[in-house]
Amino acid sequence: MLGEIGLAPMAGVTNWSFRKLCFEYGAQxxxxxxxxxxxxxxxxxxxxKYFPRCEEKDKVAVQIFGSDPFIMAQAAKIVEGKGAWIDINAGCPVKKIVKRGAGSALLRDLKRLKQIIYEVKKNVNCKVSVKVRLGWEKNEFExxxxxVVEAGADAIFVHGRTAKQMYSGKATWELKNEGYIPFYINGDINSLEIAKIAKEISGADGVLIGRGAIGSPWIFSKNQIGLVERLEIILRHIDLLYEEVGERAAVEFRKFVSGYTKNLRNAREFRVSVMKILDVEELKTTFTLYFEKLAA
Ligand SMILES: Cc1cc2nc3c(=O)[nH]c(=O)nc-3n(C[C@H](O)[C@H](O)[C@H](O)COP(=O)(O)O)c2cc1C
Known part of the structure; x- marks a missing residue:
């Protein structure tokens, strides 16, 4: 909707501080x-705490999930204006979401999905996109x-797996972009080179990168990141997260540690030691000492 490469929504990950870093490195x-x-x-x-901040409002969609078309429409009206557009989650395979008829459960009830899109569109003036998977248990993307197009959505994002697959197997990019609305491909895209391939195969207008960005916000950039810059990004990420969540930052940062230390010497031992830290300053010092040792 806004360029060719975006950061995929990830609960517990794509908060303000992480989005900010990804934007700085080229996420559109x-x-x-x-x-x-x-x-x-x-x-x-x-x-x-979820809504976009002022400075990013024009490029962050607010994603909502639910199963009742009228509640979805009411919610859309309330969040309209808090972000650049509204995205409907029709892809989440997590049990507690699916049990409520939301997320990827909507893929086995397309009548309901259409009604949700239709009611949401009717209730707001902003654009409305939908994020889906290939299908519930088989590929029914067509x-x-x-x-999604018939119901009037303005864009579609597809993770190339079925709901039943969760995250197993490989994502498929072999889909056809019919071209009625902007179409974005997602799943297993771990570099700009792979993004180009996924786009070529699917004919998509753009891509979303999810897990590949966790602990690698520079994935959106063409530039190589050396050790010095990697440490700078880590320290800045910790500072931004502290600004966002306070002392909880030391614990919340744990989900990024594995990504940030990928392919580094003695990473496994380092990760174990970092997972115990509860203090933000101690976390920063520990990273700094580790990187000094790596450079020596
Ligand atoms: C930790 C985590 C949280 C996620 N949360 C959401 C979410 O809130 N909404 C959504 O539409 N997709 C969510 N997803 C799915 C991703 O947006 C994406 O479709 C999926 O990870 C495949 O892309 P990737 O291979 O680039 O990670 C989540 C994925 C992960 C790993």
Whole structure:
């Protein structure tokens, strides 16, 4: 919708601080973590932490999930204006979401998915996209694509696996871009070179990168990142996360450690030691000493 390469939505990962780093290294757009439409309608204050900040508002979509078309439409009205556009989650395979008829459960009830898109579109003035998978248990992308287009969505993002596959096997990029609405391919895209291949195979207008960006926000950049710059990014990430969540930053940063230390010497031992740290300054010092040792 906004360029050719975006950061995929990831609950617990794509918060403000991480989005900021990805933008700095070339991501052109991003999403919030998924937000429950029910909780938006009930006005639960915790949602405020998810909404985009002012400076990024024009390039971050607010992603909502739910199963009731009218609650989704109400939630969309409330979040309209908090981000660049609204994205509907029709791809999440997590049990507790699917049990409620939301996320990828919508892929086995296309009538409902269409109604959700239709009601949301009717209720807002901003663009509305949908993020899907190939299907529930088999590849039915053509049917899903047609349903999404017919219901009036403005763009589609597809993770090239079925819901049943979760994250197993390889994502397929062998899909056809019919070209009615902007079409983005996603799944297993771990570099700009691979992004180009996935785009060529699928004919997609652009790509989303998810897990490949965790602990590698520079994945969006053409430039090589050396050890000195890698440490700078890590320290900055910790500072930004601290600004966002306070002392919890030391614990929340743990999910990025594996990515940031990929292919480094003695990474395994280092990771074990870092996972115990509860203090942000100690975390920064520990990283600095580790990188000094690597450089020596
Ligand atoms: C930790 C994690 C959280 C995720 N949360 C969401 C989410 O909130 N909304 C969504 O649409 N997809 C979510 N996804 C799926 C990703 O957006 C993406 O489709 C998937 O990871 C495949 O792309 P990748 O191979 O580039 O990671 C999540 C994935 C991961 C790994």
């Amino acid at each position: 757009f991003a999403f919030t973590e998924m937000i429950s439409a029910d909780s938006v309608v009930r006005n639960i204050s915790i949602n405020n 049917k899903i694509y047609n349903a």
